Amino acid sequence: MKLTVVGGGSTYTPELVDGFARLHDTLPVTELVLVDPATDRLELVGGLARRIFARQGHPGRVVTTSDVDAGIDGADAVLLQLRVGGQAARNEDETWPLECGCVGQETTGAGGLAKALRTVPVVLDIAERVRRTNPDAWIIDFTNPVGIVTRALLSQGHKAVGLCNVAIGFQRRFAQLLGVAPEQVELDHVGLNHLTWERAVRVDGEDMLPKLLADHLGELASDWFPAELLLRLGVVPSYYLRYFYAHDEVVKELLSKPSRAAEVAALEKQLLDMYADPLLDEKPALLEQRGGAYYSEAAVALASSLLNNTGDVQVVNTLNNGTLPFLPDDAVIEVPAAVGADGARPVDVRAVEPLYSGLISHVTAYEQLALDAALHGGAERVFNALLAHPLVGQISLARELTDKLLAHNAAYLPWAQ
Numbered sequence: 001m002k003l004t005v006v007g008g009g010s011t012y013t014p015e016l017v018d019g020f021a022r023l024h025d026t027l028p029v030t031e032l033v034l035v036d037p038a039t040d041r042l043e044l045v046g047g048l049a050r051r052i053f054a055r056q057g058h059p060g061r062v063v064t065t066s067d068v069d070a071g072i073d074g075a076d077a078v079l080l081q082l083r084v085g086g087q088a089a090r091n092e093d094e095t096w097p098l099e100c101g102c103v104g105q106e107t108t109g110a111g112g113l114a115k116a117l118r119t120v121p122v123v124l125d126i127a128e129r130v131r132r133t134n135p136d137a138w139i140i141d142f143t144n145p146v147g148i149v150t151r152a153l154l155s156q157g158h159k160a161v162g163l164c165n166v167a168i169g170f171q172r173r174f175a176q177l178l179g180v181a182p183e184q185v186e187l188d189h190v191g192l193n194h195l196t197w198e199r200a201v202r203v204d205g206e207d208m209l210p211k212l213l214a215d216h217l218g219e220l221a222s223d224w225f226p227a228e229l230l231l232r233l234g235v236v237p238s239y240y241l242r243y244f245y246a247h248d249e250v251v252k253e254l255l256s257k258p259s260r261a262a263e264v265a266a267l268e269k270q271l272l273d274m275y276a277d278p279l280l281d282e283k284p285a286l287l288e289q290r291g292g293a294y295y296s297e298a299a300v301a302l303a304s305s306l307l308n309n310t311g312d313v314q315v316v317n318t319l320n321n322g323t324l325p326f327l328p329d330d331a332v333i334e335v336p337a338a339v340g341a342d343g344a345r346p347v348d349v350r351a352v353e354p355l356y357s358g359l360i361s362h363v364t365a366y367e368q369l370a371l372d373a374a375l376h377g378g379a380e381r382v383f384n385a386l387l388a389h390p391l392v393g394q395i396s397l398a399r400e401l402t403d404k405l406l407a408h409n410a411a412y413l414p415w416a417q
Contacts, residue, residue: 001029003303004075006068006126007082007143008034009041011271012292014283016079017049019296021056027304033063035071042066044275051281072130072137077303080126080149081142084118085412087268091261094254096404100397103251104259107145107194108243109391110401113370113382116148117405118412120374123149127158138306140299141317147193148367150317151332152374161344162317162332163302164193166238168294174201177216178208186336189315190324190349190356193334194240195363197233197356209236224250233355244359247391264290305339313337318344326357331364362390377415379406 003020005013013034020029034049036042046064053062065071072078083090093111094104103109123143130137139160141150150162167189175182180203188200188207201209212220213230221227224242242250267289274284298314305312313336320331323346327333337344352360366388373381379402386398386405406416 001027001307002031002033002075003027003029004033004035004071004078006035006071006078006080008064009036009038009045010081010083011041011045011268011275011287011290012081012295013045014048014052014275015287015290015292016081016296016299017052017062018283019300020060021052021058023297023300024056024058024060027300027307029058029060031061031063033065033071033075035065035068037066039066041272044272047278048275048280051278052283055281068126069129069133072126073133075130075134075137076307077138077140078126078130079140079142079299079303080123082119082122083143084115084122087261087265089118089409089412090115091259091265092408094259094261096408097401098251098255099404100400101251102397102401103243103247103391104254105243106261108240109389110386110405112145113373113385113389114405114409116145116370117374117382118409119143119145119149120152120371124152124156127153127156127160131158138303140302140306142295142299145193146317147332147334148370148374150193151330151367151371154319154332155330155371159343161302161306161339162193162334163298164315164317164334165292165295165298166194166196166240167315167334168298170198170236170238172294174198174208174212177212177219178203186313187315188336188350190335190352191238191333191360192363192367193317193332194238195244195360196238196334197241198236198238199234199350209234212236244390302339306341306343309341311338311340313347314339314344316344318346321346323349324352324357324360326352326361327364328368331368359390362388366390377413379416382406 042064049062090106093106093114097104097110104111141162146162153160171185175185184203186202200207217227224246317334320327320333321329335346337346369385369388373385383402386392386401410416
């Protein structure tokens, strides 16, 4: 079995490799190809990947290349985890929206739109190469914004499923609090990528969310989601809901400290220095600060289900196709789905309460307009997407953000030059 990781030079990659090494019985990879144009980073990550495989006694080989076509040739699955513009572009995404009083974040709001505009054309080019050279291969997208990128892939007829680690993170956290194995926990996880709520936490068919809220309220609450709110709603919102439920407070916080991109850039430097150590043969503990917890387990489970036709249920990003009747069929939603050789098919989802369905519908409309802008370009399309976004929604603000977005991304958007 050959798996290819595009963006394999990412400091995330050892987390993924660790999962491949530990879970060889689930996903027997014989060849892992890491593809990245940054050859210096790629060799450091590739070297550590080989040592991790060796330490775990994994028989597969690790190949590194900057040639996308060579890397994807013959792959059974291609995993996308790329970042167009690197941390420098992310830093801008997280900075210039704050000048307008809007949240600066790489997947949400104006910054998220900028990332989508840079990313979608690159991902579609890679996907088209996969289709030409290996049409049976599955594409697993971990590249943010996952919802928009996955919708782009599916809109062009590619065999693709989107993946995020939020759901598996909740599953592992709830399992720990309940003292059960993670595989016993089933989530009523509903919404869009980075816009989800946990409405039930089932163990052996019994909803344990009321018990979690009663016994572990202090551990589930946060500055952004205080105990009173969790009790009032009776759900656990994902971390990203803070940008909607506490937008102004988050903006104040972001203005008072370095950007997350700056923090990650410093962290990446430390990690790459560690990866260069020929004696290091396991993922370092410092990697936990990079984010992406349980990414490897989620990726292995998804690839295994697609390639082995298991039909088991996992939380993924896939086409709505009537699952949420208030959304168009071609919207991409994040819900539990049965995953097999034919892709991901959402399981039945109970009716979504208006408090959540309204915001889901609003953001879905924005994502449709964002994809239109990413596919066809044009300042007017960018403006329309921003005007539709629930965190913008004002003409003067949308105009100002459009001008800033285009100015900061002209190098990546030929039509904006």
